[in-house]
Amino acid sequence: MDHTENIRQILHRLQAALDRQKKYANMYHNDLSYEEGDxxxxxxxxxxxxxxxxxxxxxxxxxxxxxxxxxxxxxxxxxxxxxxx
Known part of the structure; x- marks a missing residue:
């Protein structure tokens, strides 16, 4: 493997880790909205x-x-x- 291929692999794995973290965080996130008078x-x-x-x-x-x-x-x-x- 050359140097650029290592960098591409690192970036791909970082993006995969970010996607997993985002998916996990969004599972428990609820957008609450209230109306006037509540x-x-x-x-x-x-x-x-x-x-x-x-x-x-x-x-x-x-x-x-x-x-x-x-x-x-x-x-x-x-x-x-x-x-x-």
Whole structure:
């Protein structure tokens, strides 16, 4: 085998590996879409320097809600109707 044939074989095997990985990743990927008026949870990020809802550590809530969707901002971004409490 010459040098160019080795390179072609390497590229072919890399492409085959990428195709297998893509096929596996797409098996478990679901495109979710919501419509205006749907009720959804809002994900909150617990910051180490900031307490949320007076609960510390692993017990902090990860999601709050339910909030109504007012409109679509992007492909996966939505405007929520947040209530002041």
């Amino acid at each position: 009720l959804v949870y809002l994900k909150v990020f617990p910051w180490k320097s900031h307490q949320r809802f007076d609960i510390k550590g692993k017990l902090t809530p990860r999601f709050i809600g339910l909030f109504k969707i007012e409109g679509c901002v992007g492909r996966a971004a939505y405007m929520l109707e947040l209530l002041l409490q």
